[in-house]
Amino acid sequence: MMDNIVLEATDRTCAVEFDFAAGRFRVAGESYPEDAAAFFGPLHRALDHYLAGRTATELGFEIALVYFNSSSAKALMGLLERFDAAAARGNDVTITWVHDPEDDAMEDMAREFGEDISHARYIVRPTE
Amino acid sequence: MFAGDLLAHRRKLNDAGIVFLYHGYVSEKLLAGIGAALRLRLESEGIKPVVARTLFAIYVEQLQNVIRYSADELKGEPPDDATCYGEVVIGVEGTKHFVICGNMMADSLVPRLEERLSRLKDLSKDELKDLYKAQMKLGPEEDSKGAGLGLIDIARKASEPIEYAFVPARNGQTYFSIKAVV
Numbered sequence: 520m521m522d523n524i525v526l527e528a529t530d531r532t533c534a535v536e537f538d539f540a541a542g543r544f545r546v547a548g549e550s551y552p553e554d555a556a557a558f559f560g561p562l563h564r565a566l567d568h569y570l571a572g573r574t575a576t577e578l579g580f581e582i583a584l585v586y587f588n589s590s591s592a593k594a595l596m597g598l599l600e601r602f603d604a605a606a607a608r609g610n611d612v613t614i615t616w617v618h619d620p621e622d623d624a625m626e627d628m629a630r631e632f633g634e635d636i637s638h639a640r641y642i643v644r645p646t647e
Numbered sequence: 648m649f650a651g652d653l654l655a656h657r658r659k660l661n662d663a664g665i666v667f668l669y670h671g672y673v674s675e676k677l678l679a680g681i682g683a684a685l686r687l688r689l690e691s692e693g694i695k696p697v698v699a700r701t702l703f704a705i706y707v708e709q710l711q712n713v714i715r716y717s718a719d720e721l722k723g724e725p726p727d728d729a730t731c732y733g734e735v736v737i738g739v740e741g742t743k744h745f746v747i748c749g750n751m752m753a754d755s756l757v758p759r760l761e762e763r764l765s766r767l768k769d770l771s772k773d774e775l776k777d778l779y780k781a782q783m784k785l786g787p788e789e790d791s792k793g794a795g796l797g798l799i800d801i802a803r804k805a806s807e808p809i810e811y812a813f814v815p816a817r818n819g820q821t822y823f824s825i826k827a828v829v
Contacts, residue, residue: 553675635780
């Protein structure tokens with residue numbers, strides 16, 4: 520089993536919790552790293568490794584970002600696409616995007632990202 | 648005399664609604680530091696957190712453009728911490744805030760940027776959204792260091808059409824400035 524990835528939030532990077540054993544994944548906070556590829560690249564690779572050949576697994580990915588910059592957007596889409604592809608291969612995937620209820624722009628963004636998700640369950644909801 | 652000069656500047660800036668001005672070399676490290684000061688300032692003004700976040704987001708995109716594309720780069724820095732000369736101005740105009748950034752760029756790069764901006768300027772929010780999504784799938788342009796999404800993102804987040812100007816300067820360079828209002 521792969522080691523979990525737990526990254527504390529920093530000024531510029533979001534908190535990351537990838538619990539491989541439980542199939543629970545989460546990013547939260549703010550994301551505007553100096554180098555988005557350097558921050559998200561290892562996460563993409565770990566996910567690729569974990570999802571390769573996996574079927575019939577219940578997987579949950581939660582996005583609770585309050586802010587992300589444009590260079591994080593593409594990397595974020597890369598995470599979503601990986602989960603959607605896993606759903607297409609027969610995994611039971613739920614993606615939940617949790618947004619600040621006051622932040623209409625973030626809610627719109629969450630829905631836009633969801634337009635390209637066709638296999639995973641995709642939920643957009645305000646934080647409680 | 649220096650204090651008098653500076654005070655005169657200060658009064659001029661205050662009268663123009665400018666609450667924040669930076670002139671000098673910027674880097675990713677400075678971006679974070681100035682950003683933190685900017686957030687404190689916006690918080691102390693009591694503006695809505697969502698508006699403050701939008702302004703901050705525009706500030707980040709604009710400043711990253713300065714860092715990536717300014718022709719005036721300080722040599723001798725490690726390549727992962729580019730240090731470029733530019734200006735950042737944040738101010739209040741009536742009930743709205745604005746973010747302006749400026750930097751020198753090579754004349755040769757002007758036509759393409761001008762073409763991109765003139766296209767963005769007249770797009771509706773829906774058209775900007777479609778362009779954002781298309782660009783996200785396309786990936787960065789060859790000579791782009793970001794995802795090519797920054798300017799689209801600024802135009803989307805601004806509450807009025809973005810304004811920009813190219814002012815021919817010396818030595819094959821042009822001063823580029825962009826303004827976004829929230």
